[in-house]
Amino acid sequence: MIAEDEWLVVIDRQRVFAESEWSAWACPDGSYHTTDEAFARLAKAFGDRVVYTRYVAPEPPQNAWIDYFKDWPQFLVAPDDPMYDLTADTAELAQGHAVVSCDTFGKWGSVLSEAIKGAKKITVCGVATDCCVLTTVLAAADNGVAVRVAADACAGSSPENHQMALNTMALFTPLVTVTNTDAILK
Template identity: 70%
Template sequence: MVDNDEWLVVIDRQKVFAQSEWSTWACADGTYYDTDEAFVKLAEAYGERVVYTRYVAPDEPRDAWVEYFKDWPQFLVPPDDPMYDFTDETDLLAKGHPVVTKTTFGKWGEELAQAIGGAKKIALCGVATDCCVMLTALAAADDGVAVRLVADACAGSTPDNQRLALEAMGLFSPLITVTDSAAILG
């Protein structure tokens, strides 16, 4: 059931993670699109209590990111590059909602906490489960926020990495609860 004091946090539903014909960062085998139905139902059910996040590359990588981007130079583009746009269905649903844009995989921090009005309960969906979703979930839980991870509304970089990430986050129960959209929507 959707709790009245819980927010839906939608992680990085962007073209760069969805469109595998040109992006090596896209979820494997089109699994991103397998999450569409659950995501749309959740976004509609949470109404005004939805915040979206976007990943963008830093203008100039620093520290460990310098080495990282040596392997991924094609993604070092300005934040307004179309690859970092929301996918079409996400863009429609995000209109009028807060959007938190960060140059880090994990999205939890002061800006996201403020966007949800300091709420202490969130449901998470988005991509990639084994990267941005997991880092956000762990940081939020560590900050005392109850996290419900909606597995069928998340896609991993690969199906195997999805499974591993869900298992890893399951270790943090009851701070993080791995669930599905049917359980939340009732």
């Protein structure tokens, strides 16, 4: 059941994480697309209380990000590069909603908090479970936000990493609840 004061935070449903034919950052074996139906059901059910996020490369990278992007120079592009666009199905559902762009894996912070109008209950879905979802969820929970993770609406860098990230987030119960779309929409 969705509480009246609960928001959906959709993490990084972007081309760079979906299109494996050109992106080394894409979820493997089309696993990104196994989340499409669950994501769409959630986005529609939450109505106006949905915020989308986008990862963009830092301009310019500093500190540890300098070494990180030595391994991934092809992703060090401007924030408006098409690789960082939301996927077509996501962009369609995102119309009229806030889109928060961050140059960090974790999206939790004042900009996202303001976009959800200071809500203290969120459901999170998106990619990658073991990176941007995990870091966003733990930071939000640490800030006193009750977080539900829709496991079937998340995909990871591998099936094993997806499951390890879900297991890690489950360690933070009751601040974090790992569940699925059907349970949320009951």
